[in-house]
Amino acid sequence: MTHEDVLPRVPVLRRGYRFQFEPAQDCHVLLYPEGMIKLNDSASEILKRFDGARTVGGIVADLQANFPGAEGIEEDILAFLEVAVERFWIELR
Amino acid sequence: MNGSGSSFAKPDVVVGPPLWLLAELTYRCPLQCPYCSNPLDFARSHEELSTAEWIEVFRQAREMGAAQLGFSGGEPLVREDLVELIAAARELGYYTNLITSGIGLTEAKIAAFAEAGLDHIQISFQAADEDVNNLLAGSKKAFAQKLAMARAVKAHGYPMVLNFVTHRHNIDNIERIIQLCLELEADFVELATCQFYGWAELNRAGLLPSKEQLVRAERITNEWREKLAAENHPCKLIFVTPDYYEERPKGCMNGWGNLFLDITPDGTALPCHSARQLPVQFPSVREHSIEHIWKHSFGFNKYRGYDWMPEPCRSCDEKEQDFGGCRCQAFMLTGDAANADPVCSKSAHHGKILSAREQAEQGAPLEQLQYRNEKASKLILKA
Secondary structure, rough: HHHHHHHOOEEEEEEOOOEEEOOOOOOOEEOOOEEEEEHHHHHHHHHHOOOOOOOOOHHHHHHHHHHHOOHHHHHHHHHHHHHHHOOOOEEOO | EOOOOOOOOHHHHHHHOHHHEEOOOOOOOOOOOOOOOOOOOOOOOOOOOOHHHHHHHHHHHOOOOOEEEEEEEOOOOOOOOHHHHHHHHOOOOOOOEEEOOOOOOOOOHHHHHHOOOOEEEEEEEOOHHHHHHHHOOOOOOOHHHHHHHHHHHHHOOOOEEEEEEEEEOHHHHHHHHHHHHHHHOEEEEEEEEEEOOOOHOOOOOHOOOOOOHHHHHHHHHHHHHHHHHHOOOEEEEEOEEEEEEEOOOHHHHHHHOEEEEOOOOOOOOOOOOOOHHHHOOOEOOEEEEEEHHHOOHHHOOOOOOOOOOOOOOOOOOOOOHHHHOOHHHHHHHOOOOOOOOOOOOOOOOOHHHHHHHHHHHOOOOOOHHHOOOOHHHHHHHOO
16 A cells, blocks of 8 residues: 555554553553554554554644654654554554 | 461462452353253352452452453342443453353443443353254243344444353354354354363263264364454354363463463452362362462362372373373362372273263263253252
């Protein structure tokens, strides 16, 4: 998929997947049937912005505005989304 | 519940949170599977925790960091307060898993559980073939009911795990099993060769597949994995081999008292669901807080760290990966739970595994299996 294909699409968590903060682990996690993925800060910042309406492009713009010093932020976001789609954590609608 | 009592915590061992809480709500079950992981003397245990006691366990474990909660048994559907337990657990922030045979499940219950916030339902099958399934489950109607409920689970929007416990009498049908799971739109399929604990250990000679059967099943599973990947199909096939065919033991439970906390129907806390058979004193949630149990109890600290290991584990450079294997298997096969798991080729008792493999080349007919029921359990209690 090219950037142009991905940017207008709306990312959502796969059915049965839940994103939440775990105080005991001091990090965000993705919970799914009998499993849990610990997320790093960048992945958490991306997933926090999933609301069922915002597009990938919208998430990129928002993160760029919030972290103006970070370089190559769009590449990083798209790379994470690609992995998450491949592993069936999320879907792009 | 109080937090008092002496501490057996080991100063040099860092203990993480009990991320996985398994609530074995009851040992009651309408089925009689001969590979059940419940203890052989389950008939001894009739004093189930009350609704309020369970919810207090959930609250305390959640505070300690538990995130996944499995409702299991026995058959958890037998508990009439299941909706209430699900709602309380979900409210506390757990990811809630119902692990069921599907017997006793109805569309109305599936809807009520969804309303209460249940996240996921796992249905276990005994075989893809109606007759073998019913024979193994000890029930004539089991298979049709399971199919209907698997379809209803998906229709209600749950993610679904289908679990097939495989053994020498059904593993040759693995292709049919995989096809059935795909037809039912399972999100995850566990093809788990039965592990030899509880009733399965009693029936090992009749259940362990031959090496040839296992190799064939794994090859077919891998072919299906490739096919699914090529289609970008989301279903994930999980194949669990019996450790009897390994030369190194499994890192059982990711280490003793490391991330798994099992509470049995009467409130006994265990580091794994078969640990009850060990000659180790385990704490009860009726007497101690979850924090005390997890951090300080004798039972949960017994095999933490490495200081308890005799040779060949003590000096083994793989001990930090496999923790010497499984304490229950070491106990069942050598009489001493601290010994190396005999699956390990370095174990002096490895011959027991080798002879079990030889025995698996012969096998035993289905009729010789000891089915898991109250009568058999009481007979075993007397003996």
